[in-house]
Amino acid sequence: xxxxxxxxxxxxxxxxxxxxxxxxxxxxxxxxxxxxxxxxxxxxxxxxxxxxxxxxxxxxxxxxxxxxxxxxxxxxxxxxxxxxxxxxxxxxxxxxxxxxxxxxxxxxxxxxxxxxxxxxxxxxxxxxxxxxxxxxxxxxxxxxxxxxxxxxxxxxxxxxxxxxxx
Amino acid sequence: xxxxxxxxxxxxxxxxxxxxxxxxxxxxxxxxxxxxxxxxxxxxxxxxxxxxxxxxxxxxxxxxxxxxxxxxxxxxxxxxxxxxxxxxxxxxxxxxxxxxxxxxxxxxxxxxxxxxxxxxxxxxxxxxxxxxxxxxxxxxxxxxxxxxxxxxxxxxxxxxxxxxxxxxxxxxxxxxxxxxxxxxxxxxxxxxxxxxxxxxxxxxxxxxxxxxxxxxxxxxxxxxxxxxxxxxxxxxxxxxxxxxxxxxxxxxxxxxxxxxxxxxxxxxxxxxxxxxxxxxxxxxxxxxxxxxxxxxxxxxxxxxxxxxxxxxxxxxxxxxxxxxxxxxxxxxxxxxxxxxxxxxxxxxxxxxxxxxxxxxxxxxxxxxxxxxxxxxxxxxxxxxxxxxxxxxxxxxxxxxxxxxxxxxxxxxxxxxxxxxxxxxxx
Numbered sequence: 001x002x003x004x005x006x007x008x009x010x011x012x013x014x015x016x017x018x019x020x021x022x023x024x025x026x027x028x029x030x031x032x033x034x035x036x037x038x039x040x041x042x043x044x045x046x047x048x049x050x051x052x053x054x055x056x057x058x059x060x061x062x063x064x065x066x067x068x069x070x071x072x073x074x075x076x077x078x079x080x081x082x083x084x085x086x087x088x089x090x091x092x093x094x095x096x097x098x099x100x101x102x103x104x105x106x107x108x109x110x111x112x113x114x115x116x117x118x119x120x121x122x123x124x125x126x127x128x129x130x131x132x133x134x135x136x137x138x139x140x141x142x143x144x145x146x147x148x149x150x151x152x153x154x155x156x157x158x159x160x161x162x163x164x165x166x
Numbered sequence: 167x168x169x170x171x172x173x174x175x176x177x178x179x180x181x182x183x184x185x186x187x188x189x190x191x192x193x194x195x196x197x198x199x200x201x202x203x204x205x206x207x208x209x210x211x212x213x214x215x216x217x218x219x220x221x222x223x224x225x226x227x228x229x230x231x232x233x234x235x236x237x238x239x240x241x242x243x244x245x246x247x248x249x250x251x252x253x254x255x256x257x258x259x260x261x262x263x264x265x266x267x268x269x270x271x272x273x274x275x276x277x278x279x280x281x282x283x284x285x286x287x288x289x290x291x292x293x294x295x296x297x298x299x300x301x302x303x304x305x306x307x308x309x310x311x312x313x314x315x316x317x318x319x320x321x322x323x324x325x326x327x328x329x330x331x332x333x334x335x336x337x338x339x340x341x342x343x344x345x346x347x348x349x350x351x352x353x354x355x356x357x358x359x360x361x362x363x364x365x366x367x368x369x370x371x372x373x374x375x376x377x378x379x380x381x382x383x384x385x386x387x388x389x390x391x392x393x394x395x396x397x398x399x400x401x402x403x404x405x406x407x408x409x410x411x412x413x414x415x416x417x418x419x420x421x422x423x424x425x426x427x428x429x430x431x432x433x434x435x436x437x438x439x440x441x442x443x444x445x446x447x448x449x450x451x452x453x454x455x456x457x458x459x460x461x462x463x464x465x466x467x468x469x470x471x472x473x474x475x476x477x478x479x480x481x482x483x484x485x486x487x488x489x490x491x492x493x494x495x496x497x498x499x500x501x502x503x504x505x506x507x508x509x510x511x512x513x514x515x516x517x518x519x520x521x522x523x524x525x526x527x528x529x530x531x532x533x534x535x536x537x538x539x540x541x542x543x544x545x546x547x548x549x550x551x552x553x554x555x556x557x558x559x560x561x562x563x564x565x566x567x568x569x570x571x572x573x574x575x576x577x578x579x580x581x582x583x584x585x586x587x588x589x590x591x592x
Contacts, residue, residue, distance in 0.1 A: 045530055047354035049260060056517040059354030059505040062530035063521065071390060075383040075532055082380065083535035121546065154260075155357035156529055157500075163535035 022092045030073045038143035051150045083163035089118040105137040128152045169589035180564035186551035189363040195496045203228040205320045209478040213313035214350035220263040233257045237279035245280045245302040333418040336472045343431045344508035352505040362541035364499040371479040372471045374571035384533040392436030409571035417475030417583030421571040425469045430519040432466035485523035
């Protein structure tokens with residue numbers, strides 16, 4: 001890496017950013033959450049059996065570009081989004097945050113997560129997996145360029161759906 | 167148990183009622199496993215999933231663990247994934263390529279054609295012990311139509327082609343998207359549970375009555391994406407365009423709708439982007455050249471949700487999905503869904519097809535999660551089945567001629583066939 005492209009990024013900065021994002025999602029502040037996204041942001045949830053596949057030739061669970069994310073949030077915020085009305089209660093815990101690389105203003109980050117989802121009359125659903133981010137350094141904070149969620153379960157099975165922002 | 171009817175089918179009063187016990191009873195589920203899943207042709211997999219000799223997929227079909235595999239000679243088999251020795255699963259991988267499957271318990275080893283080829287220490291067996299009698303068992307029947315493989319546990323069942331009957335025409339319409347007549351299952355499988363009786367998914371897959379109320383957020387999304395969603399022009403319609411429900415015999419049926427929602431096969435909508443137009447025009451021209459104007463219109467300008475009795479659904483809508491589902495208890499089902507596309511599709515066309523799939527279908531789609539919610543709410547409500555016994559399914563009953571996709575004619579076809587196979591008096 002040359003001096004010119006070196007960007008100093010600390011794990012604490014990244015953790016603060018991810019913890020804030022997790023709180024916004026768990027609190028259903030989806031418009032505030034969207035403010036964390038870059039204009040070219042993407043959001044992917046690959047299928048359980050092909051976690052390393054490409055959305056262009058593999059059927060994903062979610063493969064959103066920025067406009068589709070906007071439409072997804074419109075949908076989820078609508079009381080007629082029956083799968084999320086009443087809203088699930090979620091609580092996510094993020095750990096093992098690692099900065100894998102820095103290239104120019106882009107920071108590649110991975111983290112483990114557990115997202116507990118509660119719905120009325122139901123037992124807890126536990127989504128366990130890995131978050132992979134490409135963050136863009138923007139001033140003294142970041143914007144999300146890519147957000148990829150890999151679910152460890154062999155099949156979605158009793159987790160049922162990904163009707164909220166995982 | 168004495169047979170009884172689970173439906174009230176009063177054609178004079180134009181009333182059709184379904185006994186809700188069929189959606190909640192474990193006893194009825196046990197009967198279904200023999201009378202429905204033990205007798206009908208059940209979908210196993212698609213030929214394209216096994217491209218090379220040795221390719222295999224292990225999965226459960228109607229509760230039975232099977233290995234769907236292509237042998238060294240290229241022949242496709244459906245083998246029960248159960249060792250003949252003491253019963254262990256012999257193939258533990260989801261998919262892969264293998265010449266043989268070895269049981270880890272005592273090492274009995276089978277070729278990918280199912281034959282037993284090795285028994286460790288076989289000199290300890292009497293001379294009468296013949297390996298050739300211990301190949302992996304297989305369902306009584308295993309046949310395919312245009313790459314769709316089905317098994318049947320009933321040796322006396324009619325051939326698959328006869329069983330499918332007029333449903334073949336609708337499979338042909340799907341396959342006609344491909345210039346070479348070859349469709350393939352695309353990588354990436356969606357497997358998810360729904361806390362509802364499996365038969366509710368049959369109903370939901372073809373019920374267009376629910377679309378405006380269950381899927382208003384999807385209709386909004388389509389409108390936001392530039393698709394004109396106009397109120398229906400004809401009396402009796404609930405959707406922007408007209409759609410029919412068509413009976414295909416043997417309990418099979420389909421919807422057949424004039425498309426308003428776009429199709430990756432040659433019906434452009436703004437969602438696909440301007441850049442997609444030239445290629446989609448080209449796909450259209452190829453269809454017309456190969457099939458003629460009228461057939462090309464059937465392929466490109468209609469969308470159809472086809473049910474092959476009892477539990478295979480092929481939705482040729484916003485994309486093509488092949489979906490099957492099995493009961494795991496009276497109040498729970500396991501769904502498996504794949505995307506299907508023409509083998510010769512360009513990289514961009516394939517990406518467009520997959521993107522279109524996700525606008526509606528699947529656990530992260532803009533519509534399927536709300537279907538799942540609706541079915542689970544039904545199942546929860548059915549806890550009152552004993553006091554509130556009958557589901558009302560007479561919409562459109564007694565109507566002469568054309569049957570609408572938003573009526574319940576096709577759902578009644580399913581239930582009548584189901585009732586008959588369950589041994590109800592005629």
